[in-house]
Amino acid sequence: MKPGIHAALGVALLLALGGHAALAQGAVGGNPLAPANAYVNAPHDWQMWLPKPGSPMEARIDWLMRYVLWIMAAVVGFVGLLLAWVIYRYRAHKNPIPSQTTHNTLIEVIWIVVPTLILAAIIVPSIDLIYYEADTHNPYMTVTVTGHQWYWEYNYNAVPGLDYSSYMIPDDKIKSGEIRRLSVDHPMVLPVGKKIRFVITSGDVLHGFYLPSLGVQKYAIPGTTLTSWTIIPKAGTYYGQCNQICGMDHDAMPIEIKAVPLADYLAWTKMARAQYTENDVPAAPLSSPMPVNQFADAAR
Numbered sequence: 669m670k671p672g673i674h675a676a677l678g679v680a681l682l683l684a685l686g687g688h689a690a691l692a693q694g695a696v697g698g699n700p701l702a703p704a705n706a707y708v709n710a711p712h713d714w715q716m717w718l719p720k721p722g723s724p725m726e727a728r729i730d731w732l733m734r735y736v737l738w739i740m741a742a743v744v745g746f747v748g749l750l751l752a753w754v755i756y757r758y759r760a761h762k763n764p765i766p767s768q769t770t771h772n773t774l775i776e777v778i779w780i781v782v783p784t785l786i787l788a789a790i791i792v793p794s795i796d797l798i799y800y801e802a803d804t805h806n807p808y809m810t811v812t813v814t815g816h817q818w819y820w821e822y823n824y825n826a827v828p829g830l831d832y833s834s835y836m837i838p839d840d841k842i843k844s845g846e847i848r849r850l851s852v853d854h855p856m857v858l859p860v861g862k863k864i865r866f867v868i869t870s871g872d873v874l875h876g877f878y879l880p881s882l883g884v885q886k887y888a889i890p891g892t893t894l895t896s897w898t899i900i901p902k903a904g905t906y907y908g909q910c911n912q913i914c915g916m917d918h919d920a921m922p923i924e925i926k927a928v929p930l931a932d933y934l935a936w937t938k939m940a941r942a943q944y945t946e947n948d949v950p951a952a953p954l955s956s957p958m959p960v961n962q963f964a965d966a967a968r
């Protein structure tokens with residue numbers, strides 16, 4: 669049996685065993701979807717390259733990055749060698765009487781045509797990727813993402829009432845299996861293999877909705893929306909951060925996404941909706957920073 673099938677069977681078994689217990693506890697944001705933890709796509713020490721692609725979009729971005737990098741390396745290498753050769757071969761000592769040549773039609777044609785072809789070779793896949801990234805039509809579902817000082821709010825448009833806040837777990841409350849400055853109390857839960865559209869906005873100042881391993885990066889701008897999308901083929905946990913300097917706790921608003929099989933996602937929406945309707949919005953951890961606007965309100 670292939671390892672992939674093994675893993676899938678393992679996940680199914682875990683679901684059968686653990687799914688109901690977790691659902692019964694109603695542990696939204698705790699660990700209701702344990703199998704999703706099997707794969708974690710997170711930054712690691714000494715990471716030197718882009719994150720491992722977790723979506724087709726990031727895979728394309730990664731490919732284009734390497735493609736352009738190789739072209740760039742070839743250009744830099746060629747020009748560098750040419751320069752070295754000219755400096756050596758035509759140095760004043762060896763070449764006391766310089767050539768008076770000012771034009772060479774063949775060389776001029778080459779140095780116009782070749783760069784044009786190189787640019788065309790870069791532009792075609794670039795434009796293709798821009799159109800691919802902009803294609804938010806026909807999603808399976810839409811999540812409205814609102815940046816706040818300093819947490820994220822996720823609104824599941826197709827699930828009435830499912831709108832909750834996601835706070836970073838403070839350093840002193842981190843448990844094993846969680847990642848300092850990246851794990852959150854209530855992650856965004858998404859189904860694997862489905863096209864998810866993000867509608868991104870802000871409730872106060874500029875934020876940045878940045879999911880490096882999924883190839884998503886959009887400003888969250890008060891008063892307007894930007895859209896992006898993703899498909900996550902592999903169940904697991906993916907991370908992002910606010911990457912627009914947005915105030916004192918800019919670093920304390922990470923994004924955590926749990927990608928789970930569709931059935932788990934649907935079960936989760938029922939559970940989450942029941943719990944979140946009861947409690948309105950899940951409580952933030954006690955040591956979460958007080959929203960700065962409270963000071964402003966108190967001063968009035």
Ligand SMILES: [Cu+2]
Pocket residue numbers: 815816874875876910911912913914918921
């Ligand atoms: Cu922010």
